Amino acid sequence: MSTTLDLVTVLKQELKTARMTYADLALSLGMAESSVKRMLAKGDMSLSRIDAICRALKLDFAELARRVADAQPLLRQMTQEQERAVVADKKLLLTAICVLSQWTLEQITTNYRLSEAECVKYFVQLDRIGIIELRPLNRYRLKLAKTFSWRPHGPIMNYFRENALLDYFSGGFDHAGEGVLLVHGSISRALAPLFMERLQRVAQDFAQQHQADQRLAEKDRGGYTLVLAMRGWEFEVFSQLRRTPLVPHKSARTPGLERPANP
Numbered sequence: 365m366s367t368t369l370d371l372v373t374v375l376k377q378e379l380k381t382a383r384m385t386y387a388d389l390a391l392s393l394g395m396a397e398s399s400v401k402r403m404l405a406k407g408d409m410s411l412s413r414i415d416a417i418c419r420a421l422k423l424d425f426a427e428l429a430r431r432v433a434d435a436q437p438l439l440r441q442m443t444q445e446q447e448r449a450v451v452a453d454k455k456l457l458l459t460a461i462c463v464l465s466q467w468t469l470e471q472i473t474t475n476y477r478l479s480e481a482e483c484v485k486y487f488v489q490l491d492r493i494g495i496i497e498l499r500p501l502n503r504y505r506l507k508l509a510k511t512f513s514w515r516p517h518g519p520i521m522n523y524f525r526e527n528a529l530l531d532y533f534s535g536g537f538d539h540a541g542e543g544v545l546l547v548h549g550s551i552s553r554a555l556a557p558l559f560m561e562r563l564q565r566v567a568q569d570f571a572q573q574h575q576a577d578q579r580l581a582e583k584d585r586g587g588y589t590l591v592l593a594m595r596g597w598e599f600e601v602f603s604q605l606r607r608t609p610l611v612p613h614k615s616a617r618t619p620g621l622e623r624p625a626n627p
Contacts, residue, residue, distance in 0.1 A: 368407035371414075374432045376404065378421050392420035430499075438509035439494070446493050447519040457523075459486035460495060464512075466578060469502045510571060511564075532591065541588070548598075556594070563592045 390397040462472045491498040497505040514520040537544040
């Protein structure tokens, strides 16, 4: 949620961009420079005063509000409550996956059996949950960071394990641009986090490419789901054959469902 401090911070940035000093602003507002400094330091100003500052900066008030919203920190992970709310309604979950891929309302309703009214309703819910900021004409700003990931043992990942994991891995992975690798080995535990960092970079590269390729025609794009994982694990059938049971250790984080591409 935006605060007065956020507003003042953006106003100061706009003053700097416009190369307008406190003295210039004071002259425009008909105030003493010391009063302007005190007003911005305390953040104590009326809406009419903010509107006057916008006029001095030749900045629309609505644009100022958008810039304050854009300056808000982005979520790297949802809370348990947010994920639980999303997964409770499968159509809402579908809409959430679509907005993570930056789909427009038109793209969603064209590809899925959702009416425009339903889609708008789910946009409103995602706005209330805190995943997007809904804007005029059913546009939105995603409030999740590029490094966003689902909670490893949260409601979304649990739903994926229970309902989608077998379906995903039952595929042949034999089409162009597909593949599955299963690699097992014993490496230094000190090096394991480095491999996780590499996997995370691959996930980020995939997400960034998705964003870049939105400029392409839809016929030139395909929906892919990238699943990356690494953990300390041995197939239970093999573990039962060991002479000495393995000593459990803290496994690496699994970044499944990182910033999904087109659903």
